[in-house]
Amino acid sequence: MSEFVMENCTVNASGHLAFAGVDTTELAKEYGTPLMLLDEEKIRENARLYKNAMKKYFTGNSRPLYASKALSYKGIYRIMQEEGVGSDAVSCGEIYTAKSAGFDVSNMVFHGNNKTGDDLRYAVRVGIGRIVVDGEEELEELGKICKEQGIRQKIQLRITPGIDPHTHKAISTGRVDSKFGNAIVTGQAEKITRAALSNEGVELMGFHCHVGSQIFETEPFVSASAIMMEFIADMKKKTGFEAAELNLGGGFGVRYVKQHPYFDYEKAIEELSVKIKEQAIRYGVKMPDIMLEPGRSMVAAAGITLYTVGSVKEIPEMKNYVSIDGGMTDNPRYALYQSQYEAVIANKAAEKADYICSIAGRCCESGDLIAENIPLQKAKKGDILAVFVTGAYNYSMASNYNRLPRPAIVTVKDGKSAVAVKRESYEDLIRNDV
Numbered sequence: 001m002s003e004f005v006m007e008n009c010t011v012n013a014s015g016h017l018a019f020a021g022v023d024t025t026e027l028a029k030e031y032g033t034p035l036m037l038l039d040e041e042k043i044r045e046n047a048r049l050y051k052n053a054m055k056k057y058f059t060g061n062s063r064p065l066y067a068s069k070a071l072s073y074k075g076i077y078r079i080m081q082e083e084g085v086g087s088d089a090v091s092c093g094e095i096y097t098a099k100s101a102g103f104d105v106s107n108m109v110f111h112g113n114n115k116t117g118d119d120l121r122y123a124v125r126v127g128i129g130r131i132v133v134d135g136e137e138e139l140e141e142l143g144k145i146c147k148e149q150g151i152r153q154k155i156q157l158r159i160t161p162g163i164d165p166h167t168h169k170a171i172s173t174g175r176v177d178s179k180f181g182n183a184i185v186t187g188q189a190e191k192i193t194r195a196a197l198s199n200e201g202v203e204l205m206g207f208h209c210h211v212g213s214q215i216f217e218t219e220p221f222v223s224a225s226a227i228m229m230e231f232i233a234d235m236k237k238k239t240g241f242e243a244a245e246l247n248l249g250g251g252f253g254v255r256y257v258k259q260h261p262y263f264d265y266e267k268a269i270e271e272l273s274v275k276i277k278e279q280a281i282r283y284g285v286k287m288p289d290i291m292l293e294p295g296r297s298m299v300a301a302a303g304i305t306l307y308t309v310g311s312v313k314e315i316p317e318m319k320n321y322v323s324i325d326g327g328m329t330d331n332p333r334y335a336l337y338q339s340q341y342e343a344v345i346a347n348k349a350a351e352k353a354d355y356i357c358s359i360a361g362r363c364c365e366s367g368d369l370i371a372e373n374i375p376l377q378k379a380k381k382g383d384i385l386a387v388f389v390t391g392a393y394n395y396s397m398a399s400n401y402n403r404l405p406r407p408a409i410v411t412v413k414d415g416k417s418a419v420a421v422k423r424e425s426y427e428d429l430i431r432n433d434v
């Protein structure tokens, strides 16, 4: 058992933080900071967990699709492909990245509440597996594009089941009020289903919903699946169309800090399968192939970020600031949502963490923080700070604000490390400047 929030983080014989068995202070020396580290075996483990559980508990072609907005670079698509896991994309940039890595995009699902005509044309042309159509204008435009290209595109329709994942209230107006999808209660879901069935450019495969993110209970997913199965049954009765696929999106929670619970993904999948089978029998519809789109839970706990401490500022009786050579540019989640993180001074990992401080980035923004009032080992200039559970929505949300180059990504596997994404250079920063 690790004393840290991540099992793959331990203290080695030198009293340093080891990540997947490798001394992090050595990695900081070799590759520089800020540095994002990924435990490749952990990502593969997660991919296998989803794949095997879905094979075990669901029918035929049921499968996980990695939600690549969580972390998108060429190597991650190769890992998913090798593990037999599909992917989803929310932009042509992600589709392009996947294609460039040799990923088979017929195993990819394309999302977005406002796909442009160019987006749709590109996705259809490269042979994307499914397009999750968000609204009627998109459906019409896609139908035209498919006719032009002489293709019949397989689609799913984005449905809003009306679940608030945090209060678990069904049909809460809050969740019907969404920029995404077509609500069942307003009749818009039925309307777009009818429109899709009469559109010759597309082949309707089934329905999609996504209730939210960082959810630790199975109940919201179970409720959503029940509402979706009822909708499938209702559409069968009214139109004769029986959905072959039900895509339940992503959202399983991740333990970022020790107060967060453990979430048993396999158990959640089992519970979902039991409920969906019950519903299929109750409503007399066939069991659809199930898709899940885990993003965060696939990669978050496979990543940490290393920084170098530049200064320690103590404001008497107020606050201690430990400033690092990264910040909101590589991890904007605290600035955006006050997301909680735990951290350790990697070169003092065996020492007691009894110094309460806030971690500040180097941008010209007071809000540029990674954490506030967390316990840390007593820090000084030159120390290496490691922030845990940064694999998801960190690098993918990174920016060049203040013209700071994005960090490198280094993967660690079998005691060896390798660059997966190079550190940006100043030359990269001005590449498009004329």
Ligand SMILES: *Cc1c(COP(=O)(O)O)cnc(C)c1O
Pocket (backbone or CB within 6 Å): 067, 069, 070, 088, 111, 210, 212, 213, 214, 249, 250, 251, 252, 293, 294, 295, 296, 297
């Ligand atoms: C964000 C998103 C996901 C992934 O959510 P996680 O919470 O990271 O698992 C999956 N599907 C859709 C449509 C999304 O928008």
